Amino acid sequence: MSRCITICPIGSVEKGILEHISECISFRCNLTCRFFTGMDNPKYAYNEIRCQYDSKLILRHLLRECPHDTLKFIGVTSVDLYVPILQFVFGLAQIEGKCSIVSLRRLYPQFYNQLPDPDLLLKRVEKTVLHELGHTFGIIHCRDRRCVMYSSTRIEDTDFKQPAFCPTCSELFKWHLDKSLQQDP
Amino acid sequence: MGARKKRESMKIVPPGKKKCVWMEAGVVSYKLCDHNYDCSTCVYDHGMQDKVARHKEKLITQPIAAAKDKLTETWVEKMMQLPANRRKCRYMITGEVGRKICPSAYECGTCSFDQMMQERMQAEILPVHARSQESGFELAEDFYYHEGHTWARPEYGGRVRVGLDDFAQKLIGKLGRIELPNVGQVLKQGEVGFQIRRNGEVAQVLSPIDGIVAHVNDKLKDQPDLANESCYETGWLFAVEPTRLRKNLKGLYYREEARNFINEEREKLFNLANDDLQVAADGGSSVEDIFKEIEGENWARFVKTFLRT
Secondary structure (H helix, E strand, C coil): CCCEEEEEEECCCCHHHHHHHHHHHHHHHCCEEEECCCECCCHHHEECCCCEEEHHHHHHHHHHHCCCCCCEEEEEECCCEECCCECCEEEEEECCCCEEEEECHHHCHHHHCCCCCHHHHHHHHHHHHHHHHHHHCCCCCECCCCCCCECCCCHHHHHHCCCCCCHHHHHHHHHHHHHHHHHCC | CHHHHHHHHHCCCCCCCCECHHHHCCCCCCCECCCCCCHHHCHHHHHHHHHHHHHHHHHHHCHHHHHCCCCCCCHHHHHHCCCHHHCECHHHHCCCCCCCECCCCCCHHHCHHHHHHHHHHHHCCCCCCCEEEECCEEEECCCEECCCCEEEEECCCCCEEEEECHHHHHHHCCCCEEECCCCCCEECCCCEEEEEEECCEEEEEECCCCEEEEEECCHHHHCCCHHHHCCCCCCCCEEEEECCHHHHHHCCEECHHHHHHHHHHHHHHHHHHCCCCCEEEEECCECCCHHHHCCCCCHHHHHHHHCCC
């Protein structure tokens, strides 16, 4: 299997953010990235009662569209995502699977009535993408609040954690990555 | 004199702890209360009372040998030696009233002020001093949590108040009816104590503690949603006179253990609600009414998994 991660914009996503995601994955995980032809706004997943998009439906769509020659497939969207029992999600990922999705909606400082801060936004994007990527490699939530695999229930949790795996999760990540690369020729 | 002052300054009472009445009266130099001022069932108090009684008997038969023993008086006798304006009421000692001098020679059983306080304290919930959010669920600090998602809060005087935790009230959602136990009913920790109804579904809930029900929150009959709005304060369910408090508390989650327990339950809930697709989410707190969101799913499976009934 190639060391390539495919990033797929869903709906309208700033090019700068997609390029930042690619740089972060290359730097933090030593993996290469490529971009997938964009997907349309996921109207099929819109829930009129919640005014949000069902992340599980989008994830299923990504599974169907996932290229065969990629290690992992990450969808990036600007719409607000949810799963039924939670008020919202920053991201959702298959555990030890190929696909994950990240929402930028609640990562923008403007969402919390704060002034735009591109640096803060990019840091949040990096942490959320690494977190979801970690899940796709089989890593579950970590209890260390500074580890990127800590489960963020609020944006403050995301801001507090570091854009890196703790020593234990880092070892797990390397082990799962090696396993993935060896398993699929 | 200097050494005595130093010894006195060493008697630090840690924050959140209270002096035992035997220490307050000056009979013993240092002892903290570990029984919520429920002296009637306190092993230490019983032992001390016996010791003083034995000493008094000995004083009659062997006056010289007995005189060496320092433990000659009970805490009540010692307090009664103080000037009348320094005899603190037990509610002043426990901090429930600012200033109150005992007018009844510490015979609380016949004191009208004690009866009034007992009535008032059973009806009025004490405020929660600190709360924390864990995995999107609220936890009240210094409460004890049962694995069946009820809480128990020992209060001064020995009663234990019981309620549903935030996880349970969100899981069940808008409560239709709460069928509380009767006053005088005997409850056992880990056995069904009461039940809840929602849209024709019934969920039995376990009691977090052994005891006899002393008081129930009557407001819940007309306003069951109080348990949703304020599950740690006005939405409390009932108060019990515990029968095995110390042993029971060891079987409950407290502070860090409670936080870990809620984290694990949240993960379990997420996995159960999304078992059609093996996924993990980085995301927000739970919705206010989980039952409504998972309608159509197997209700009994959720109740069995989280309420353990």
